Amino acid sequence: MPTISIFYGIQIMMYFYDNGRHNMPHIHAEYQDDEAVFSILEGEVLSGSLPRKQTRLVQAWIELHQESLIVDWKLAVSGQEPLRIEPLR
Numbered sequence: 001m002p003t004i005s006i007f008y009g010i011q012i013m014m015y016f017y018d019n020g021r022h023n024m025p026h027i028h029a030e031y032q033d034d035e036a037v038f039s040i041l042e043g044e045v046l047s048g049s050l051p052r053k054q055t056r057l058v059q060a061w062i063e064l065h066q067e068s069l070i071v072d073w074k075l076a077v078s079g080q081e082p083l084r085i086e087p088l089r
Helices: 052-064 066-077
Strands: 003-007 010-013 026-031 034-039 045-048
Touching: 003 052, 010 052, 026 052, 034 052, 052 066
Parallel strands: none
Antiparallel strands: 003 010, 010 026, 026 034, 034 045
């Protein structure tokens, strides 16, 4: 699973060919021992959880980079390496 960004201790990833389980474009986020899956289109948590502050940071990052995330999603579900995306600063 390629890492597409890391910021404030949060690692953002996309799986290859991962369009079956959640049936929508999404990312996987890990922070310490917590993991969550976020919708790219809405920023909502689809499964898992992160601490409240980290959830808000991921949602802000999704909003800023939604177009790039959709491009990466299309690459990843077709088995291609997604591009790195700027971290939240």
